[in-house]
Amino acid sequence: MNKKITALFLAILMLVMPLAIYGCGDGDKTPIESLTDDTDAPGSNTQPSDDEKDTEEETEPTYEPDPDAQFPGxxxxxxxxxxxxxxNLKISSIRNKMILYQNDFSGENPLEGMNYDTYSGYDWDKDTNDFSVIALEAEEEAEEEAEEEEAEANYVLAFEDPSSVGSLIYFGDPSWNYLQYALRVMINDVGEGGAVVYFGYIDTKNYFALEIGAENNTKLNVYRVENGNKSLVESMPYKVRLGEWFAVGINMKREDIDIYVASTLIFSLYKEHDPEDEFWGGVGLGSWLTSQSWDNLVVKSNETGEILYQNDFSDPDSLTRDFVPKQYSGGSWGTIDAWTDYWVIEDDDEEHGKVLKLNTSAYSGCVVMVADSIGNENYRNYTIEVDVRRDAGAEAWLVFFNGKDDRNYVMWNIGGWGNTLSAYETIYEGSKATGTQINDTYDMSAWYHVTLIVKPNAVYGYVDGELKQVYTG
Incomplete structure (x- = not known):
């Protein structure tokens, strides 16, 4: 009897299973079926058949503007x-990485599809003779690879005529948005105002412009032309290395815009920040096993231009009046005899007059902080400028910012690690974390000008006008 029941059950099961499998769509797969499915996944080695390739080509996604993005063009x-x-001009969708426009100027008609306008405030006559596609020698590869091969020509878009002032060549669709715009740039001579990279171009009265090498190669400027009115959005000190290729990247996101120059984030436009996360607080100067000199210290508000602190060290009494000695985390210095034995204001050369000096290279972690700045929220969104010099010893300088108290601050270690590297170092509750290090060396007995622009969400460190490092926390 049991055998008959079992046989009947198996027969019914065999009839039902094909129907169940036939009616099961992709969304109804069991976990086991999902794991054994042939659909390609990241890292999969499955190769599609020719029929599948044809299907993929037929169903290639099309671009659609993002309804929530605020910066089309x-x-x-x-x-x-x-x-x-x-x-290497390239415009791509941030959402799905689709390439919308690409041009390396090597094709038969590399200027096809380009349109011409005049930058607001200038009178360029749209003369197409002011620019051309030319062949430059390919960038040098490793010598062993290039010895037996002829250098291939690299075709580029060239502006070599001084009369190109105010030229504007644009491409793509003004309705595109949520975009990443990438290109390579090389400037040999900044001319009247440098290079210009345009983005968010809607029409002749509405677009953005990034000026590179502006103001005699001292600034990066971002302008917005809105309803025909041109206004400065943001500006940063910047010196381009002439004759060298560098990358520019502009991410036009839904609510804000990030701008990269030479692979460094320079501007974050229209981005909101939590005040609790902003950089603010104390300013100081310091040393690690190095005797050094300081002069012309200025701390200025980026918003109002107000001088928060200034000292040319002409008054010897300002040392004990305005500063407080500190020991940097992990240092060997004691602060008891700081004023009498180590830190002094004394005469230097004719150019600088009196300067602040640290007259020892025997101790590490020697610091003086502007007393009023420690934990002071008025020191927010500011710029530090100071002249510095190595006098003796192994390293260069320490510049402090974001000082809340003795256990919480940030320091830019310039020419540290035996005068070979620079890096930002964060001290949080007494524990130190060292950021990215760059190769960096400074001469003995030479004066340098250090600038730290402390913005709410990023800090930009310069030496002699050249951007060295950016700190974002």
Whole structure:
């Protein structure tokens, strides 16, 4: 009897299973079926058949603007009389990485699809003779690879005529948004105002412009032209290395815009920040096993231009009046005899007059902080400028900012690690974390000008006008 029941059950099961499998869609797969499915996944080695490839080509996704993105527009390039070259222009969708426009200028009609306008405030006559596609020698590869091969030509878009002041060449669709715009730039001569990279181009009265090498190669400026009115959005000190290629990247996101130059984030436009996360607080100067000199210390508000603190060290009494000695985390210095034995204001050369000096290279972690700045929220969104010099010893300088108290601050270690590297070091509740290090060396007995621009969400460190490092926490 049991055998008959079992046989009947198996027969019914065999009839039902094909129907169940046939009716099961992709969304109804069991966990086991999902794991054994042939669909490609990241890292999969499965190769599609020819039929599958044809299907993929037929169903290739199309671009659709993002309804929530606030910054639509085409992109472009131009010149303010500079000798400048552009290459590898690419516009892609941030959402799905789809490439919407790409041009390396090697095709038969590399300028096809480009349109011409004049940058607001200038009178360029849209003369197409002011620019051209030319062949530059390919960038040098490793010598052993290039010895037996002829260098291939690298075609680029070139502006070499000084009359190109105010030129604006744009490409792409003004309705595109949520974009990443990437390109390479090389400036040989900044001319009247440098190179210009355009983005968010809607029409002749509405777009953005990034000026590179502006103001005699001292600034990066971002302008917005809105309803025909041109206004400065943001500006940063910046010195371009002439004759060298560098990357520019602009991410036009839904609510804000990030701008990268030479792979460094320079601007974050329209981005909101939590005040609790902003950088603010004390300013100081310090040393690690190095005798050094300081002069012309200025701390200034970026918003109002108000001088928060200033000292040219002409008054010897300002040392004990304005500063407080501290020992940097892990240092060997004691602060008891700081004023009498180590830190002094004394005469230097004719150019600098009296300067602040640390007259020892025997101790590490020697610091003086501007007393009023420690834990002071008025020291927010500010710039530090100071002249510095190595006099003796192994390393260079320490510049402190974001000082809340003795256990919480940030320091830019310039020419540290035996005068070979620079890095930002964060001290949080007494524990130190060292950020990215760069190769960096400074001469003995030479004066340098150090600038730290402390913005709410990023800190930019310069030496002699050259951006060295950015700190974001």
């Amino acid at each position: 085409a992109c472009g390039v131009g010149s303010l009389g500079a000798t400048v070259y552009y290459d």
